[in-house]
Amino acid sequence: xxxxxxxxxxxxxxxxxxxxxxxxxxxxxxxxxxxxxxxxxxxxxxxxxxxxxxxxxxxxxxxxxxxxxxxxxxxxxxxxxxxxxxxxxxxxxxxxxxxxxxxxxxxxxxxxxxxxxxxxxxxxxxxxxxxxxxxx
Amino acid sequence: xxxxxxxxxxxxxxxxxxxxxxxxxxxxxxxxxxxxxxxxxxxxxxxxxxxxxxxxxxxxxxxxxxxxxxxxxxxxxxxxxxxxxxxxxxxxxxxxxxxxxxxxxxxxxxxxxxxxxxxxxxxxxxxxxxxxxxxxxxxxxxxxxxxxxxxxxxxxxxxxxxxxxxxxxxxxxxxxxxxxxxxxxxxxxxxxxxxxxxxxxxxxxxxxxxxxxxxxxxxxxxxxxxxxxxxxxxxxxxxxxxxxxxxxxxxxxxxxxxxxxxxxxxxxxxxxxxxxxxxxxxxxxxxxxxxxxxxxxxxxxxxxxxxxxxxxxxxxxxxxxxxxxxxxxxxxxxxxxxxxxxxxxxxxxxxxxxxxxxxxxxxxxxxxxxxxxxxxxxxxxxxxxxxxxxxxxxxxxxxxxxxxxxxxxxxxxxxxxxxxxxxxxxxxxxxxxxxxxxxxxxxxxxxxxxxxxxxxxxxxxxxxxxxxxxxxxxxxxxxxxxxxxxxxxxxxxxxxxxxxxxxxxxxxxxxxxxxxxxxxxxxxxxxxxxxxxxxxxxxxxxxxxxxxxxxxxxxxx
Numbered sequence: 213x214x215x216x217x218x219x220x221x222x223x224x225x226x227x228x229x230x231x232x233x234x235x236x237x238x239x240x241x242x243x244x245x246x247x248x249x250x251x252x253x254x255x256x257x258x259x260x261x262x263x264x265x266x267x268x269x270x271x272x273x274x275x276x277x278x279x280x281x282x283x284x285x286x287x288x289x290x291x292x293x294x295x296x297x298x299x300x301x302x303x304x305x306x307x308x309x310x311x312x313x314x315x316x317x318x319x320x321x322x323x324x325x326x327x328x329x330x331x332x333x334x335x336x337x338x339x340x341x342x343x344x345x346x347x348x
Numbered sequence: 349x350x351x352x353x354x355x356x357x358x359x360x361x362x363x364x365x366x367x368x369x370x371x372x373x374x375x376x377x378x379x380x381x382x383x384x385x386x387x388x389x390x391x392x393x394x395x396x397x398x399x400x401x402x403x404x405x406x407x408x409x410x411x412x413x414x415x416x417x418x419x420x421x422x423x424x425x426x427x428x429x430x431x432x433x434x435x436x437x438x439x440x441x442x443x444x445x446x447x448x449x450x451x452x453x454x455x456x457x458x459x460x461x462x463x464x465x466x467x468x469x470x471x472x473x474x475x476x477x478x479x480x481x482x483x484x485x486x487x488x489x490x491x492x493x494x495x496x497x498x499x500x501x502x503x504x505x506x507x508x509x510x511x512x513x514x515x516x517x518x519x520x521x522x523x524x525x526x527x528x529x530x531x532x533x534x535x536x537x538x539x540x541x542x543x544x545x546x547x548x549x550x551x552x553x554x555x556x557x558x559x560x561x562x563x564x565x566x567x568x569x570x571x572x573x574x575x576x577x578x579x580x581x582x583x584x585x586x587x588x589x590x591x592x593x594x595x596x597x598x599x600x601x602x603x604x605x606x607x608x609x610x611x612x613x614x615x616x617x618x619x620x621x622x623x624x625x626x627x628x629x630x631x632x633x634x635x636x637x638x639x640x641x642x643x644x645x646x647x648x649x650x651x652x653x654x655x656x657x658x659x660x661x662x663x664x665x666x667x668x669x670x671x672x673x674x675x676x677x678x679x680x681x682x683x684x685x686x687x688x689x690x691x692x693x694x695x696x697x698x699x700x701x702x703x704x705x706x707x708x709x710x711x712x713x714x715x716x717x718x719x720x721x722x723x724x725x726x727x728x729x730x731x732x733x734x735x736x737x738x739x740x741x742x743x744x745x746x747x748x749x750x751x752x753x754x755x756x757x758x759x760x761x762x763x764x765x766x767x768x769x770x771x772x773x774x775x776x777x778x779x780x781x782x783x784x785x786x787x788x789x790x791x792x793x794x795x796x797x798x799x800x801x802x803x804x805x806x807x808x809x810x811x812x813x814x815x816x817x818x819x820x821x822x823x824x825x826x827x828x829x830x831x832x833x834x835x836x837x838x839x840x841x842x843x844x845x846x847x848x849x850x851x852x853x854x855x856x857x858x859x860x861x862x863x864x865x866x867x868x869x870x871x872x873x874x875x876x877x878x879x880x881x882x883x884x885x886x887x888x889x890x891x892x893x894x895x896x897x898x899x900x901x902x903x904x905x
Contacts, residue, residue: 255682257490291483294692301710304426304462308446309433315442315450315558325441326555329492331547 244270409652412617413644414624415580415610416572419587420565421597422541422605423466429540429564430457430500437603441557449562451495456690461712463564464507466596467538468696468717470566471508473590473724474533478714480696482507484538484688489681492556493543501567503685506537507694513570514726515586516744517579526740531583532571541565566597572611576644577637584608585633589725589747601632610640613657614647622647623657627671629664639664643671728753736760736767745775751789752779758796765803773803777817781824793826802831812891815840843890846898849882852890853898856881867903875899 249260260266312325321328425435433446448455471478483505486498511533516526543561545554568587574580588606591597599606613624627643630636642664647657662671697703699715723731729743746753756774760767778799782792802823806816815835822834835841843849856878857864863881866874875896882895 251682255488255684291687292689292692294689297692298710299459299692299694301461301464301712302427302432302458303709304460305432306427306434307432308427308448309444311447312440312442312445315445315447318450318452321553323553323555325443326546326557327442327492329545329554329556331549331552331554 244273410617411614411648413575413612413614413647414572414621415574415576415612415640415644416624417570417574417580417584418609418611419568419570419584420541420607421470421568421587421591421599423463423564423566424595424597425460425462425466425564427460427462428562429460429463429538431455431562432458433562435563436559439559441555442559444559445561449495449558451497457500457688459691459694460564461709463538464694464696464712465717466564466594467507467536467566468712468714469594469721470568470591470596471511471536472714472718472721473594474508474511474513474536474568476508476511476533476536478508478696479505480698480701480714481505482694482696484691484694485685486688488684488686491542491545492554493545493558493561495543495558495561499540499542500688500691501539502537504687506535507696508536509534511536513583513587513590515579515583516740517582518741518744526744529579529583531573531579534569534571536569537567539565539567577640580610580640581633581637584636585748586725588633593722593725593728595722608636610636610643612640612643612647614644614651622651623659625657625659625671626661627664628661628674631666635664635666638669639671642669646671736771738768738771742771742775745779749779749789755789755792755796759800759803762797762800763803763807765800765807769803769807773799777820781820794820794823798823798831805831805835809842809891811835811840812842812888814888815842839887839889841889843886846894849886849890849894850898850902852882852885853878853895853902856885857899857902864903875903 244266249266252258253260260269316322316325316327319327422435423429427433428435428446428449431446431448433449434444436444446455448457468478482502484500485503487501487503488498490497512530513533514528514530516528519525519527541560541563543556543558545556547554570583574583584606588599588601591599591606597605601607608630610627610630611624612627613622615622625643625647627639630639643662650657658673661674663674664670665672696712696714698713702711702713725747729740729747732738732743732746733740746756752774755778756770759770759774763770778792778794781794782789802816802819805811805819806813811819818838818840819831819834822829822838823831829837860878860881863874863877867878878899879892879895882899883890883892
């Protein structure tokens with residue numbers, strides 16, 4: 213299930229590596245190391261539950277890599293399909309809020325009108341502590 | 349730009365302690381130079397280092413500290429940056445939260461015009477280049493008080509870049525001399541604030557209040573041009589005054605409207621920069637200076653002892669006065685920046701590029717904003733010096749104390765007394781009384797009108813200077829009496845009858861022929877004795893200056 217969610221997520225365009233620094237730069241090699249998997253899992257809180265999922269990830273990246281075949285020298289990257297739209301400016305008036313009860317209904321646990329969360333970020337288990345990939 | 353130099357003759361905790369003194373550290377210790385000068389060893393007063401017991405080490409090392417600041421200022425606006433919920437300091441938990449702030453699916457950000465104007469105003473006040481096109485990005489990280497899992501910020505192309513912030517360091521050597529210094533502003537960007545987490549360690553849970561989530565912030569990034577706690581504190585104070593003068597932020601550190609993180613490293617001049625640490629949790633200007641100076645000394649000690657500095661985040665511990673490692677933080681965060689897909693580029697215009705027939709509500713004209721900028725603190729200070737002939741140091745004090753400038757200007761309006769007299773009374777006597785009882789100007793028992801009335805009495809020579817001080821002390825007691833009432837009750841009026849005064853002088857001189865002899869012999873101090881005797885005789889109701897004049901006249905005949 214997790215792997216499928218990841219596949220759907222990856223079908224959206226990948227963020228351009230040119231604009232930002234990217235830790236997961238896989239130029240050339242199609243293999244994804246265990247370190248990268250661990251890193252991705254921590255960053256995006258996804259769970260690569262099986263080897264099949266990792267393989268699917270590699271295929272998705274290879275698919276997107278075909279974009280590199282295009283010569284984009286001297287072409288400004290398009291950051292958004294909205295780039296020639298007008299950014300609407302809202303007047304500084306208070307028109308929303310005052311719906312604590314409604315919002316708190318979404319929360320599993322509530323204490324006196326506060327949302328309840330676990331203390332800090334729950335650390336993910338280290339790679340060597342994880343179970344080996346089960347066969348799917 | 350030459351980096352200032354820290355002298356470190358030999359390791360000495362005593363030396364470290366002398367410098368860690370925060371706050372008004374340039375007042376204590378050696379009488380000349382600021383803290384930075386002291387650390388530099390460039391003080392003109394030749395002073396023996398505290399560590400004379402040990403011989404200076406071979407190849408005495410010099411250290412230079414480099415401090416960069418990231419300042420977050422909450423924008424003063426009615427509603428949040430991307431939603432229409434209210435911005436307010438205290439309110440029932442989660443009552444100021446819209447569906448967008450709670451990150452419910454299907455909601456979209458809508459940019460608040462006021463926040464953009466605030467950013468432009470601040471950029472102009474800090475001499476920045478305003479980017480006519482700026483972009484919004486998402487910065488991803490997981491934390492319970494960030495419901496969307498990302499913060500909308502401006503990482504690629506912020507709204508303002510390449511500015512400068514000028515501040516003044518007091519050079520204690522010559523009174524009133526203030527040295528201007530500048531720190532470069534790297535950029536100013538608009539971004540969202542996160543909610544608040546209340547950690548309940550007892551029940552192992554965190555309570556989340558999203559009232560603050562989505563409030564607009566101005567992040568001001570300063571280049572690492574600062575070299576010690578005092579410089580950083582002064583620069584931040586100046587920024588605070590600018591933001592308050594512009595009205596773009598109330599910049600109250602105690603209420604979390606102004607937050608500062610410091611990046612600190614040390615190195616030997618001429619060599620590459622050292623590893624830097626980030627210090628967070630600085631809740632006041634005083635602690636900011638203290639924390640930075642502590643961290644500088646800690647790094648120097650560590651390196652001198654052969655250790656190394658870790659690139660880590662540290663928290664300032666107020667009670668212990670030291671920085672503590674926050675080692676539970678991840679090694680290096682990867683924020684996976686990406687363009688905010690729901691917001692087109694932010695376009696700003698000036699007088700020449702303004703599109704014709706555009707809805708004024710939908711366009712922002714940089715030139716128009718520049719024309720309507722309020723008076724900045726540096727301009728106000730200059731004006732005070734020119735208009736009232738006060739020393740630059742006085743103008744700094746007037747602006748530094750909340751409400752003092754307004755008080756001063758109200759007194760000036762209502763009194764006939766000379767501005768210099770008003771300055772002296774407000775900065776020395778009035779401020780002195782406030783400080784003694786730790787009161788704010790707004791809590792003062794003496795109003796500007798009352799002080800003006802008192803100064804009028806002084807100016808018209810109805811009372812003497814010492815009598816005026818007595819009256820002031822009475823006024824401070826909040827008994828509701830006017831200066832005039834106190835003067836008549838205590839019979840403090842100066843004698844107006846010159847003839848009677850001459851009589852007093854004559855009789856005093858007659859009764860003390862020896863003293864008169866001394867004066868005639870050329871003893872200049874003897875006349876003070878005579879003045880004192882006349883003052884006593886007149887029950888202190890005579891103007892000492894007049895007494896002296898009459899005595900001198902009578903002595904010369």
